[in-house]
Amino acid sequence: GNSVTQMEGPVTLSEEAFLTINCTYTATGYPSLFWYVQYPGEGLQLLLKATKADDKGSNKGFEATYRKETTSFHLEKGSVQVSDSAVYFCAVAGFQKLVFGTGTRLLVSP
Amino acid sequence: NAGVTQTPKFQVLKTGQSMTLQCAQDMNHNSMYWYRQDPGMGLRLIYYSASEGTTDKGEVPNGYNVSRLNKREFSLRLESAAPSQTSVYFCASSGSGGPSRELFFGEGSRLTVL
Numbered sequence: 287g288n289s290v291t292q293m294e295g296p297v298t299l300s301e302e303a304f305l306t307i308n309c310t311y312t313a314t315g316y317p318s319l320f321w322y323v324q325y326p327g328e329g330l331q332l333l334l335k336a337t338k339a340d341d342k343g344s345n346k347g348f349e350a351t352y353r354k355e356t357t358s359f360h361l362e363k364g365s366v367q368v369s370d371s372a373v374y375f376c377a378v379a380g381f382q383k384l385v386f387g388t389g390t391r392l393l394v395s396p
Numbered sequence: 397n398a399g400v401t402q403t404p405k406f407q408v409l410k411t412g413q414s415m416t417l418q419c420a421q422d423m424n425h426n427s428m429y430w431y432r433q434d435p436g437m438g439l440r441l442i443y444y445s446a447s448e449g450t451t452d453k454g455e456v457p458n459g460y461n462v463s464r465l466n467k468r469e470f471s472l473r474l475e476s477a478a479p480s481q482t483s484v485y486f487c488a489s490s491g492s493g494g495p496s497r498e499l500f501f502g503e504g505s506r507l508t509v510l
Contacts (some may be wrong), residue, residue, distance in 0.1 A: 305448065322499075327503075327504050328503060328504075329400070329486055329488075329501030329502050329504055330439070330486070330488075330501045331500075331501065332498045333500075375438065375439065378428070382444065382446045382452070383425070383429065383454065384429075384441075384442055384499060385441075386438045386439040386440075387435060387438055388429075388437060388438035389438050389439075394460055
């Protein structure tokens with residue numbers, strides 16, 4: 287079945303630093319890809335998604351591009367803020383369900 | 397604007413006890429899911445219901461049962477709780493098109509089994 291591998295954390299950055307969180311996937315065909323974010327004490331919420339190869343998803347300054355040649359969907363942000371501290375999950379759509387990665391905790395200090 | 401509501405938010409059980417986690421959504425979604433979240437393991441799917449009247453096993457169904465009571469409600473039951481079931485449980489729902497559409501999550505239910 288479909289699976290996702292994402293970099294382990296925590297990722298610790300200073301405010302205004304550049305962020306990359308790596309995500310690679312294994313899948314049959316070209317499924318939709320997602321990034322979800324979980325803020326402390328809350329459930330997950332959709333951050334961005336891409337539905338086909340070369341699509342770029344973007345939201346709140348975060349971006350990720352669906353790369354079929356490298357089977358990757360890396361999350362990037364040019365300048366992180368303290369409020370971006372959260373756990374980020376990469377996910378791939380499977381048959382009738384989503385498969386999540388293990389999550390990457392981001393800690394941003396002032 | 398309730399979205400997905402889970403109850404209870406916290407529960408402590410003794411080994412062997414039973415309990416049911418309740419989940420309700422008010423978005424008229426067809427599909428509902430139960431995930432568990434454990435440190436270093438991410439989210440793992442326990443059971444899902446693609447539509448009212450159907451349920452299917454996910455990755456880690458052992459020790460759990462589910463009921464899709466109606467379109468709004470999807471409950472998760474632990475018949476005989478074990479310490480390995482200590483976890484945070486999330487209910488989620490999605491509309492037509494399943495998980496390729498957005499999943500909406502509840503706030504989670506933290507379960508401790510002693």
